[in-house]
Amino acid sequence: MLCDQARGQRFVAGELNDRKALYGLSIAPAELLDNDSVAYTQWSTATDGVLDYYLHTLGGEVVVYGGGFGEQTIQSVAISQADQNYFNAMVQRLDSILDLDFRQVGNADSADVDLYYDTVIDVGGGGNTLGLATTSGRGGWELFVNYPEVEFDEAYRRYVLVHEFGHSLGLEHPFEAGDGDAVKGITDPWLSAYPEDTVMAYRNPSSGTWPDFFTTNDLNALIAVWGAETRLFGDDRDFVMGAAYRDIFLGAGGDDELRGRKGADRVEGGLGNDQVMGGDGADNLLGGAGDDAIFGGFGHDTINGGSGTDRIRGGYGGDLFLISSGQDVIEDFRLTENDRLGLRSWIDFELQQQGNDLQVITSLGTTTLWGVDLGSFLAQDRVITV
Structure with missing residues (x-):
């Protein structure tokens, strides 16, 4: 198992027989975040907003x-070079998703995170420890992998x-209960x-296949801390089609089609x-200049047509x-x-019935609400100051 020991987290070989199916969970970000670890890394990266990492590639006594x-x-x-390539590619992929920058450096003292392949990890207490993450004494992290235990299983x-x-x-682990939020209450x-x-x-x-990158639940948790990268x-x-986590898309010129997917997206x-689409989640959508078509999708969206003659569906x-x-x-x-x-x-603003539709007339122009009756529209409830 993994345990919290002197701010060290250790990964121990799993059992072969799983006893309960929980596959397919949607996990809230807070249930996967350790506030102390978050604060520690935020402090480490506060100076330049970059997480520097070091790979001890040569091996040997250190x-x-x-x-x-x-x-x-x-x-x-x-x-190995193959493992270096994998790790760097994984970090680069993460860099494209998070609003946190990553940089590989050439020595441990310059890094926020150091990675070592170890010959043995012995922290006491028995068990077969495969990995260890611990805070160092100089404001960063040290990560250790028990290489002999995973040498012949690349995945x-x-x-x-x-x-x-x-x-x-x-x-943090989904079963961690120290902060009171183990997933499904299962420890x-x-x-x-x-x-x-x-x-x-x-x-x-x-x-039967080990993931080689963070899951959607993991990414949503990380985005909650580090923010989403702006594209x-x-x-x-x-x-552009978004992913299953929060995206930020900013269009420029051209008649774009920008589609969020899942997560609380920001699309402009x-x-x-x-064409601007939000998908699932509480999205923030802006048409910008031009005659745009905007569709919110599912969720409590905030939609701004921008300038121009826009068609909007929430x-x-x-x-x-x-x-x-x-x-x-x-x-x-929808009033309902x-x-x-x-x-x-x-x-x-002024409200005016025009056939079956309600018009909202302001100095900015006219916004028409299809199929809305003035008699059912209570302005004190439906119009708010922003």
């Missing part, structure tokens, strides 16, 4: 700080690597989540006649439509789902 276990000399093992070795690196980013590692749910799990994978596009026409069309959920300049149409304003309009405090 002195390590050892955190709560004390300074010691270990006989490390060289990290498992990579799982141990990403697991230990996850600790240095603030992730037995062998009854808790699967690796397919989180790479911080102990169980053997339900699918800025150029003046060509762009088509920019210039051009764009989708399902109680949405907030911000009144913007131009002649906009909201095609599915508590949709609302947002307006700046200095802007006056």
